[in-house]
Amino acid sequence: MPREQTLDTETFTYEYRSNCGKAVPLHFFGKGHEYKLFGLIPTDRHLVTVDKPHTLLLWGADSAGRDVFARAMQGARVSLTIGLLGVAVGTFLGATIGTVSGYFRGPLDTLLQRFIELLMSLPTLPLWLALAAILPRDMSVTSRYFLITLILSLVGWAGLARQVRGKVMSYAESDYVAAARIAGASSSRIVFRHLIPNASSHIVATATLAVPAAIIAETSLSFLGVGMLPPAVSWGVLLSDAQNIAAVQQYPWLLIPAVLVVLAVTCFQLIGDGLRDAVDPYG
Template identity: 50%
Template sequence: MNKAALSKQHYVDPAPFDPGASEPVGSENESYYRASSWQLMWWKFRRHKVALAAAFILLGFYLLVPFVEVIAPYNQSQRNGDFLYAPPQRVHLMHEGKLVGPFVYPYEYRFDFDTFRRVYTVDTSKPQPIRFFCRGEGYDFWGLVPGDVHLFCPPTDGTLFILGTDRLGRDLLSRIIYGARISLTIGIVGIAVSFALGLFFGGLAGYLGGWVDHVIQRMIEILRSLPELPLWLALSAALPPNWSPVLVFFGITIILGLLDWPGLARAVRSKLLSLREEDFVKAAELMGASKQRIIARHLIPNFMSHLIASATLSIPSMILGETALSFLGLGLRPPVTSWGVLLNEAQNLAAVQLHPWLLFPIVPVVIIVLAFNFMGDGLRDAADPYH
């Protein structure tokens, strides 16, 4: 057998690169070795099915935030005096064996003088179809543009209380949708404040070292030694009661960001301590680059994926912090609507026992916190080069 035949017999074409595989397929595959750190992180992240599903859930929630006025069937402050503490209305498709489409049965109520409660009954003889892409209660889109178009509306001359109503007859589903804008935004804004402080103090401590590192570490230890919830309560109670809802919102956000940065700062410090002795840092110093440029352009980008994973895991604590403060009456206050403000009405045990649907606002809180935790775990594993 000649050399050409022998080489042809032992030659195997390299298999196409499979980013879902644990390692590159084929020794001559170059796409894996030429990929950036962000591409490698994405290939590893999408193998984490639970984290990927959590990311899509979060994306869906945040895509709804700009359009809450359109999605909610009622205005957040609209009262229905005839339907105080109305139970949730079930959505049906079939009526007497016929497909009618999404509809609800109307409520009729009477006042029980023995229990001093309204007793609601369902009239199953009158199906009321739900309207879609319809005109309903007017609103100001983002407080600027007037409009009245909704994704779905109550039936004509009917009601649509999918999650029931509260003590003032306000639709709970609409208020949960409006509350998502505040509760989800406060997590993003709060982590932005925490991220900036963590990068600044962690970068100084990790790169400069010496007395700067000692001072920042002692400051972090003092902050971490303080009980978190009492400190939140004390700072929130210090906010002036005559502040507008917007100022209270930014005040709560800054408080949450100021108390969350020590953990991120320590992560930045530890990474900088390991990277500042690398050759590329020494080369930048010899070329005359300033300390600020070395930290911002050479050090931090090398572990930005780790920082994003850490920040993702911190957002749930921000949301839970706002929910806890508002639940205790020291956070956001009406007329602002957030999930914590809605849960504030569930403090009365008797009201919860009689009207358990008042606890529905806790469901999106649980979903969002779990989704952020699952996605953060996936990002952390994807950013780990040794995983």
């Protein structure tokens, strides 16, 4: 159904009205602008196209006339990769520190555990806000992307480290670890060839369950204006446009990215629950 745009001279905002008397046909696999499929194959075929000068906006446009669907897909790449990369870095830190703490014990274990307890006692969201607020607002999008990822990973590894430590402490008393010591294996070989691989199933399941929290964290920071900032596009940046009630009343489709966040978080939680049940020997 085509929509016509008119400018309100009193409020200087665009108003959209549906025009049911004018049909615009859709063409499947029609011709459009040229692009490279998968970044390799040049083509001009698109899944759905319309005749010029019309423009196909599947989820409508925002107040600046930008395609919400295209921006939501672009934002998915940023929000999801920040969550995945942040969890990957945090998982590496948590698995390594937890394994070292549980295997060597002694004063090193005591020092690491006190630091982990101090980190876990801090409220997560205010800590993220404080760290993100330090970043200069005029820094490049790429630099801000990696720094936000680093901030999310530096806070989320402590819980995994405590869990891995408990696993490793039980594995360290196993016969195969004692046999490796008698055979002359170094501590690093025992840690990386025996202890971490045996705890990998639990690490993978825990990391998968941590991805939704990282996605929500990035979305929250960007929504509050301290995470990713325009011209970057993420789900949090898109939802920041919906803070204005007047804008939501006129453009209710601006809330669609919130639905995508809910779907992504739910999917990762279901996958994490499935992996946890699969690796649980007593399930």
